Amino acid sequence: MNEDKPGALQALRGLGKGLATTAKTLARPAHTRQYPHVEPDLPERSHGVIALLEENCTSCMLCARECPDWCIYIDSHKETLEPTTEGGRARQHNVLDRFDIDFSLCMYCGICIEVCPFDALFWAPDFAYAEGDIRNLLHEKPKLGTWMERVPDATLPEGYARPGAETPAQDADGPVGVTEPSVGEAGSSAEGTDAGDTSSREVEE
Amino acid sequence: MTSRDVLFAAVGLITAAAAVLAVTNRRVLHAGLWLVVSLGGLAGCYLVLGAELVALVQLLVYVGAVVVLVLFALMLTRSGGGEVDTSPAHRWLAAGVGAGMTVLLGGALVAAYGWDTREVAGPGNEHIGEEIFGTWVWPFELLSLLLLAALVTAVAVATTGHSRDRAA
Amino acid sequence: MSPALPLLLAAFLAGIGTYGVLARRHAVLMLIGIELLLAAAGLILVTVGQFSPDPHASGAVLTLFVITIAAAEIVVALAVIMAMFRTRGEVDLTGEAQPAAPEEQPANSGAGTVTR
Amino acid sequence: MDLPLAVEIILKAVVVLAAFLTLPLAIGQTEHKVMAHMQGRLGPMEAGPHGIAQLVADGIKFVQKEDVTPASADRWVFKLAPAVALIPYLVALAAIPWSAAWVAADVPASLLLVLAVTSVGVFGTLMAGWGSGNKYSLVGGMRAGAQLVSYELPMVLAAASVAMAAGSLSLTGIAQAWSWWWLIWQLPGALVFLVAAVAELQRVPFDSPLADSEVVFGPYTEYTGLRFAFFLLAEYAGIVVMSLLFTVLFLGGWSGPWSDTLGPLWTLLKAALVAILILWLRIAWPRVREDQLQRLAWLVLLPLALVQLALTGVGVVVWG
Numbered sequence: 070m071n072e073d074k075p076g077a078l079q080a081l082r083g084l085g086k087g088l089a090t091t092a093k094t095l096a097r098p099a100h101t102r103q104y105p106h107v108e109p110d111l112p113e114r115s116h117g118v119i120a121l122l123e124e125n126c127t128s129c130m131l132c133a134r135e136c137p138d139w140c141i142y143i144d145s146h147k148e149t150l151e152p153t154t155e156g157g158r159a160r161q162h163n164v165l166d167r168f169d170i171d172f173s174l175c176m177y178c179g180i181c182i183e184v185c186p187f188d189a190l191f192w193a194p195d196f197a198y199a200e201g202d203i204r205n206l207l208h209e210k211p212k213l214g215t216w217m218e219r220v221p222d223a224t225l226p227e228g229y230a231r232p233g234a235e236t237p238a239q240d241a242d243g244p245v246g247v248t249e250p251s252v253g254e255a256g257s258s259a260e261g262t263d264a265g266d267t268s269s270r271e272v273e274e
Numbered sequence: 275m276t277s278r279d280v281l282f283a284a285v286g287l288i289t290a291a292a293a294v295l296a297v298t299n300r301r302v303l304h305a306g307l308w309l310v311v312s313l314g315g316l317a318g319c320y321l322v323l324g325a326e327l328v329a330l331v332q333l334l335v336y337v338g339a340v341v342v343l344v345l346f347a348l349m350l351t352r353s354g355g356g357e358v359d360t361s362p363a364h365r366w367l368a369a370g371v372g373a374g375m376t377v378l379l380g381g382a383l384v385a386a387y388g389w390d391t392r393e394v395a396g397p398g399n400e401h402i403g404e405e406i407f408g409t410w411v412w413p414f415e416l417l418s419l420l421l422l423a424a425l426v427t428a429v430a431v432a433t434t435g436h437s438r439d440r441a442a
Numbered sequence: 443m444s445p446a447l448p449l450l451l452a453a454f455l456a457g458i459g460t461y462g463v464l465a466r467r468h469a470v471l472m473l474i475g476i477e478l479l480l481a482a483a484g485l486i487l488v489t490v491g492q493f494s495p496d497p498h499a500s501g502a503v504l505t506l507f508v509i510t511i512a513a514a515e516i517v518v519a520l521a522v523i524m525a526m527f528r529t530r531g532e533v534d535l536t537g538e539a540q541p542a543a544p545e546e547q548p549a550n551s552g553a554g555t556v557t558r
Numbered sequence: 559m560d561l562p563l564a565v566e567i568i569l570k571a572v573v574v575l576a577a578f579l580t581l582p583l584a585i586g587q588t589e590h591k592v593m594a595h596m597q598g599r600l601g602p603m604e605a606g607p608h609g610i611a612q613l614v615a616d617g618i619k620f621v622q623k624e625d626v627t628p629a630s631a632d633r634w635v636f637k638l639a640p641a642v643a644l645i646p647y648l649v650a651l652a653a654i655p656w657s658a659a660w661v662a663a664d665v666p667a668s669l670l671l672v673l674a675v676t677s678v679g680v681f682g683t684l685m686a687g688w689g690s691g692n693k694y695s696l697v698g699g700m701r702a703g704a705q706l707v708s709y710e711l712p713m714v715l716a717a718a719s720v721a722m723a724a725g726s727l728s729l730t731g732i733a734q735a736w737s738w739w740w741l742i743w744q745l746p747g748a749l750v751f752l753v754a755a756v757a758e759l760q761r762v763p764f765d766s767p768l769a770d771s772e773v774v775f776g777p778y779t780e781y782t783g784l785r786f787a788f789f790l791l792a793e794y795a796g797i798v799v800m801s802l803l804f805t806v807l808f809l810g811g812w813s814g815p816w817s818d819t820l821g822p823l824w825t826l827l828k829a830a831l832v833a834i835l836i837l838w839l840r841i842a843w844p845r846v847r848e849d850q851l852q853r854l855a856w857l858v859l860l861p862l863a864l865v866q867l868a869l870t871g872v873g874v875v876v877w878g
Contacts, residue, residue: 297462338677368464376457
């Protein structure tokens with residue numbers, strides 16, 4: 070030890086420094102958080118789980134197709150909307166039957182959230198959804214919807230009102246959260262992309 | 275038979291049995307471990323005889339260092355498991371010589387000292403210390419020279435082969 | 443107590459040690475025999491020193507000397523054994539009688555790196 | 559106390575055994591906590607208040623584990639090794655005085671006894687290294703053997719210096735002869751002894767026999783369950799013994815204010831500080847390489863111990 074390049078004195082100084090650093094740390098409070106007893110205060114945009122805002126989903130399948138490990142399952146069928154005005158044309162729109170994410174496969178890459186064109190998927194900071202059986206990690210759309218509660222306000226689409234809030238803020242181009250106009254627009258835009266491909270099961274042929 | 279006799283018989287029996295196992299065990303490392311037991315037992319014998327300083331030095335130097343070196347050498351030469359056997363005739367001959375040695379030495383010593391019970395009155399630790407640095411000081415100094423020589427020799431012998439290996 | 447008991451034990455140890463030196467052909471095992479012989483010598487010295495007091499405490503002092511000499515002796519002997527192992531790859535004193543085991547062959551360089 | 563001899567012996571044996579089983583646990587718990595806080599953590603918190611019963615929980619876990627003996631192991635050597643490693647420290651603990659009256663086995667040459675007995679503990683490690691039938695264990699065992707033999711010499715020399723200064727081989731006598739200025743007079747010896755003691759315990763920074771990044775866990779690689787726990791117990795018991803020994807030799811043992819009544823407490827306090835220092839080294843320092851380790855023993859510690867011995871000799875002749 071004493072014949073190494075740094076020289077004995079320097080080595081001793083280094084050893085002293087090690088002792089001093091550890092002693093200093095000993096004097097300071099620990100960084101540990103006692104998790105099960107104390108909830109962690111996570112940054113609000115933590116990537117905990119993927120929440121689904123069902124009303125916004127057009128079952129366009131982009132998320133399912135982009136998912137690297139195919140953990141999103143979507144089923145939908147088409148329904149015909151009667152024309153709202155006299156002599157108008159009947160329109161079709163997709164109705165979401167099934168939207169499941171298998172969190173035993175999900176690797177939390179967030180690509181589905183990035184690609185969703187309609188702000189239907191969000192990061193929520195919830196993390197404590199472990200299950201005793203791996204098969205129970207396949208979460209269905211009601212469960213995915215419950216996580217919307219904790220999605221930070223900043224990431225929510227404009228005009229979205231949480232279910233708890235008393236008055237939904239009706240903005241000009243805020244179609245979300247309210248059924249009637251949103252369905253119309255969502256349906257049309259879905260047709261605009263590729264209506265035939267979106268539904269895995271063709272209901273009406 | 276005093277209680278000291280009984281105690282010595284017990285410790286001596288362990289020592290002797292371990293010694294027998296140390297020279298007959300077919301696995302070399304086990305033989306080394308039995309030597310540990312035997313020499314530890316011998317330290318116990320010294321204790322029973324009242325020579326505690328000798329006993330402790332035996333334990334410290336012999337068991338704690340010398341036999342460790344032996345085991346170390348066994349492990350280093352990777353020869354702890356196997357054994358090199360000699361022919362039965364060879365072993366019988368050796369046993370004969372050993373038995374003859376025992377009988378001769380035992381007979382001579384017992385004949386000289388006899389069976390009668392005597393008092394154990396060895397020198398105390400301080401007395402031994404004074405004698406080492408008084409009467410025995412020159413042999414003691416010679417001994418230190420011997421140790422130094424042994425150290426140098428060991429280093430020389432052990433490193434010459436090494437340097438040749440490195441050169442090759 | 444009677445001095446016969448320790449003296450008989452010493453004689454027995456000497457016999458065992460002789461057997462060990464003569465019957466074995468493994469270098470370290472022969473050393474073990476020699477250790478037992480030295481132990482016997484030490485036991486005789488201590489016994490005599492304890493039973494017939496001596497103003498110079500020669501029994502105990504000489505035993506201490508024997509222990510020291512044994513330490514010196516074993517160091518040199520082990521160095522010789524190590525050198526032998528390096529050059530021959532085995533510690534069998536009968537030489538050609540038993541070739542070294544296959545896994546011991548590359549040990550030449552391996553042992554060298556471990557020691558120093 | 560005028561108890562019958564047999565009762566006294568049994569009583570002392572029970573007390574020593576109790577100390578042997580509790581003090582290492584206290585050291586282990588202290589290590590958990592001190593190490594955690596030195597690393598900005600809390601350490602075990604769940605078993606009992608502030609994790610005080612963590613080692614009990616660990617012990618229960620160890621008992622439940624399967625006792626595995628590897629197929630290529632040298633069975634008896636493998637199985638006996640933990641006991642061989644543990645028992646010497648038990649004997650040593652019995653011979654170390656806590657105060658002039660508090661000593662379980664008051665033998666005349668107790669310093670020599672403790673040093674001799676602890677040197678036998680090497681065999682546990684060597685046997686484990688050989689008996690496991692594992693190459694990492696073998697390498698670790700050989701490292702341990704080389705290390706323990708090398709560091710024993712400076713350790714014994716440093717202890718001899720104190721014995722010379724006190725003119726006694728008895729630990730009680732040494733502690734009684736101690737006075738405060740020995741702290742300066744015997745300082746080099748104390749440092750040598752401390753370093754050698756840490757090396758004898760195979761603790762960081764001298765833990766290359768166990769170096770987990772090189773030889774898995776050295777001689778203890780193949781051990782499971784209770785036998786592994788025995789090795790751990792031996793390590794912590796070793797810290798207890800070495801701390802007590804250092805206290806008695808170099809820190810005056812039970813000397814301090816009101817040492818007549820508080821003597822054992824002073825010993826305990828000083829030994830605890832030494833033990834925490836040994837734990838601290840583990841947390842703060844890196845591991846010393848094998849060749850550096852041997853170099854330190856022979857080129858630094860041994861000359862230092864010899865200088866100390868000469869210093870003590872001069873001191874004894876001049877002031878004695």
